[in-house]
Amino acid sequence: MARPALTERRKAQTRREIAESALGLFARDGYDNVSAEAIAEVAGVSLRTFYRYFSAKDEVLSPIVTDGIEEFAEHIARRPAAEDLATAVQRAYEEVSPAVNPQSVQALIQLFLDVPALQARWLHDLRAIEEALVPIVRQRAQRPLPDDQAQLTAATVVTGLRVALELSTRNASSEPLADTLGHALHYLRAGANL
Numbered sequence: 001m002a003r004p005a006l007t008e009r010r011k012a013q014t015r016r017e018i019a020e021s022a023l024g025l026f027a028r029d030g031y032d033n034v035s036a037e038a039i040a041e042v043a044g045v046s047l048r049t050f051y052r053y054f055s056a057k058d059e060v061l062s063p064i065v066t067d068g069i070e071e072f073a074e075h076i077a078r079r080p081a082a083e084d085l086a087t088a089v090q091r092a093y094e095e096v097s098p099a100v101n102p103q104s105v106q107a108l109i110q111l112f113l114d115v116p117a118l119q120a121r122w123l124h125d126l127r128a129i130e131e132a133l134v135p136i137v138r139q140r141a142q143r144p145l146p147d148d149q150a151q152l153t154a155a156t157v158v159t160g161l162r163v164a165l166e167l168s169t170r171n172a173s174s175e176p177l178a179d180t181l182g183h184a185l186h187y188l189r190a191g192a193n194l
Helices: 006-029 036-043 047-053 062-078 085-099 102-114 116-140 147-170 177-189
Strands: none
Touching: 006 036, 006 047, 006 062, 006 102, 036 047, 062 085, 062 116, 085 116, 085 147, 085 177, 102 116, 102 147, 116 147, 147 177
């Protein structure tokens, strides 16, 4: 895959910096107490620039999710073909998780759980993750998969990830997220009592 042009990389970096600024403000002051103006000020951009990148405040955290997912999906795709999908997902998460601050992840997920406007965005971003995983599911399958089965498998993986992240955050668990995800994937692989 070709590397994006410098302009696109700078835009992505600016979006991410704005998102990180917003996350810090939301975690400190609460979502409802933070304005787009405050986010722009802390991020060091004009309000006009903020709205060039985001049409509304509820979109501002999406780059954190989508950037992480792109990296996660790339790691899954690079895992050895002999690994089953659940193992590949867990190992890929273990590869990316050392670079992730667990407190930031918990703060982000807590916002998604607590703020109705962000819950909708979280679900929207999860749907995008499913779509990103469909070609990887097909690539790793031992046989050709129809569209509905590839989509269902990708949705199952994403649901396992969502539940692991949300439960870990709700319970303020000290267990590494990779282990929590591993438990969820093991349960799903075993048939999930279906």
